[in-house]
Amino acid sequence: MEASDAAEGSPRERILAVTAELLAEGGREAVSTRAVGSAAGVQAPTIYRLFGDKQGLLDAVAGAGFAAYLESKAGLEPSDDPVQDLRVGWDLHIGFALANPALYLVMYGEPRVGGEPAAAVAGMEVLAGHIHRIAEAGRLRVSEELAVQLVHAGGRGTAASLIGMAAGRRDLGLSALAREAVIAAIASEVPAVATPGPVSAAVALRAVLTETAALTELERGLLREWLDRISGGR
Incomplete structure (x- = not known):
């Protein structure tokens, strides 16, 4: 790619466009400050000022491409x-x-x-x-x-x-x-509860709460109270 091919746009836009092309054509190894600067018509300090380093430049190109x-x-x-x-x-x-x-x-x-x-x-x-x-x-x-x-x-x-x-x-x-x-x-093929939503989920969890060993008795009591409050809001 010649510098004239990337003559339009701001320095940042030219650098990103050139880097994207070099990356697509030759991978990460093809992207160097010299190659990008030559094709975009800018000096290395401009690249460093705008992107920090080569990784910052590559991240910016990836961000633009994914966006x-x-x-x-x-x-x-x-x-x-x-x-x-x-x-x-x-x-x-x-x-x-x-x-x-x-x-x-x-x-x-x-x-x-x-x-x-x-x-x-x-x-x-x-x-x-x-x-x-x-x-x-x-x-x-x-x-x-x-x-x-x-x-x-x-x-x-x-x-x-x-x-x-x-x-x-x-x-x-x-x-x-x-x-x-x-x-x-x-994921399951069918919902864990007949009617998805907070009320049905609370009812389902309340029914099996005693089967969990991850909570203390005090924590189970507190959670049971919360679930009762939610399921009472039918």
């Missing part, structure tokens, strides 16, 4: 089946990974001691929304936090495995099997 992806899916309306919507979300996640492998690996390729990049955090928030809807429907087998972590780990591992396969050997059946295994672990 564009989320915007393209903004018109998708949730259905009456939140578990099916989770399936759709999983498939879209894998599709994004395979269409943008280098970008995906910047987002999810290696754990960050200081936390995930903003693009990955945005993805987790979308996932948490899917999981919360399953919980509201009374179909979640585990806590919302654990469900989010399980789906995230399963999707991330599946995407990385598929990216690492030669295109001719890539079998998307792997993704479908992994997806269904994760969903079976976190």
Whole structure:
């Protein structure tokens, strides 16, 4: 790419556009301050001033790319089946990974001691929304936090495995099997209570409260009082 190809836009916009192209064409190794500066027509100090370092630049590109992806899916309306919507979300996640492998690996390729990049955090928030809807429907087998972590780990591992396969050997059946295994672990086919909602959930939990060993007798008594109060609000 020549500098003239990225002549339009602000320095930040040119740098992001150039970096995205270099990343897509050659992966993380192709992104260097020299290559980006030459193609974008800027000096290295400009890159450092705007993005801090190479990782900051890559994170900014990943954030912009993922934001564009989320915007393209903004018109998708949730259905009456939140578990099916989770399936759709999983498939879209894998599709994004395979269409943008280098970008995906910047987002999810290696754990960050200081936390995930903003693009990955945005993805987790979308996932948490899917999981919360399953919980509201009374179909979640585990806590919302654990469900989010399980789906995230399963999707991330599946995407990385598929990216690492030669295109001719890539079998998307792997993704479908992994997806269904994760969903079976976190969600039930039918609601745990006949009529999903706080009242029915409170009644169901009140009925089995004595079976838990996680609470002291005092804590069970307090929770029993709260559940009675909720279920009394029919």
